[in-house]
Amino acid sequence: MGEPYDAVLFDNDGVLTTPTDREVLLEAMHDAFADVGVLDPSRAQVRTLLGPSVDSLREVADDHDVDPHELWQARERAAIETQLQELEAGRKRRYDDVDAVADLEDDVGTAIVSNNQHETIGNILERFDLEWVDRWYGREPTVKGIDRKKPTPYYLELALEELGAEDALFVGDSWVDVEAADAAGIDAAFLRRDHVQGVGLPREPAYEIESLAEIPRLL
Ligand SMILES: [Mg+2]
Numbered sequence: 001m002g003e004p005y006d007a008v009l010f011d012n013d014g015v016l017t018t019p020t021d022r023e024v025l026l027e028a029m030h031d032a033f034a035d036v037g038v039l040d041p042s043r044a045q046v047r048t049l050l051g052p053s054v055d056s057l058r059e060v061a062d063d064h065d066v067d068p069h070e071l072w073q074a075r076e077r078a079a080i081e082t083q084l085q086e087l088e089a090g091r092k093r094r095y096d097d098v099d100a101v102a103d104l105e106d107d108v109g110t111a112i113v114s115n116n117q118h119e120t121i122g123n124i125l126e127r128f129d130l131e132w133v134d135r136w137y138g139r140e141p142t143v144k145g146i147d148r149k150k151p152t153p154y155y156l157e158l159a160l161e162e163l164g165a166e167d168a169l170f171v172g173d174s175w176v177d178v179e180a181a182d183a184a185g186i187d188a189a190f191l192r193r194d195h196v197q198g199v200g201l202p203r204e205p206a207y208e209i210e211s212l213a214e215i216p217r218l219l
Contacts, residue, residue: 005187005219007109007165008101009156012138013116014173015191015212017124018093020083025050028075028082035074038064049075054146069143076117076141083120087127094128095193100213102132108219109163111135113156115149115176135162151179160184169206169218178205189218 013019029049033041041049045060049071052060061068086092104110110133114121118138125136137155139145148154150172160168170181171189173196181188187206192199207218 005108005167005169007111007160007163007168008104008215008219009111009113009159009168009170009186010101010133011150011170011172011174011177012112012114012121012124014193014195015171016094016098016112016130017128018091018095019195020086020092022050024082024086024091025079028078031082032071032075032078033064035078036064036066036071038066038071052146054143057143057146072143072146073141080117080119080123080141083116084123087123095212097212098128098130100211101215104216104219105132105134109134109165109168111137111159111163113137113150113159113170113180115139117141135159150174150176151183153180153184156180156184156186160186169215171209171212171215175199175201178203181205189215 010016026046029046032049048056048060057072058068061071083092112121112133116138118140121136121138125133137159139149156170168186169189170177170186171191172178173191173193178188178190178201182203189207189209190201190205191209
């Protein structure tokens with residue numbers, strides 16, 4: 001591990017774009033329940049649907065006698081739609097310092113590896129003209145996609161393989177990014193933006209940075 005890197009991989013939410021407002025996502029979870037005929041989910045079930053394990057998704061679905069796959073599809077559709085609205089309304093926006101990494105593709109491979117839906121990442125690329133990104137990986141909208149989320153390194157390893165990269169740097173704003181990078185055997189740069197001030201990490205990342213403008217000199 002260590003420089004020189006042949007690829008730089010980015011998390012999306014909190015790194016390239018602002019995170020989606022949690023209250024807005026919780027409202028979308030209500031819509032998803034309503035779509036499968038559940039009009040009275042508990043607050044705990046609404047929170048569970050926002051970030052379930054496969055087991056907790058099945059439990060919530062069983063409680064309401066609905067198919068977990070249908071509930072999950074409704075959940076993903078609601079999350080995609082609400083985030084598209086947030087993008088279009090300008091409430092989910094691109095960080096200004098993204099400009100500092102737009103030229104990296106001249107020297108290294110680049111990719112986005114996100115726990116957000118693949119379709120949402122596609123909407124983000126389109127809206128913000130991130131054409132410098134070589135490859136992008138969001139979560140597939142199936143129950144299987146839940147198990148492939150970071151900290152599981154599934155999509156990170158896929159990105160490394162498809163970029164043909166051996167020594168990459170992964171830039172993220174969450175402990176799951178630091179863990180996934182470690183699991184994939186690559187370095188992590190933890191981006192400590194305002195929304196993660198004071199957040200602790202399970203392990204020391206290779207770098208801790210405050211802006212994407214610091215990335216070029218790590219290469
Ligand atoms: Mg993030």
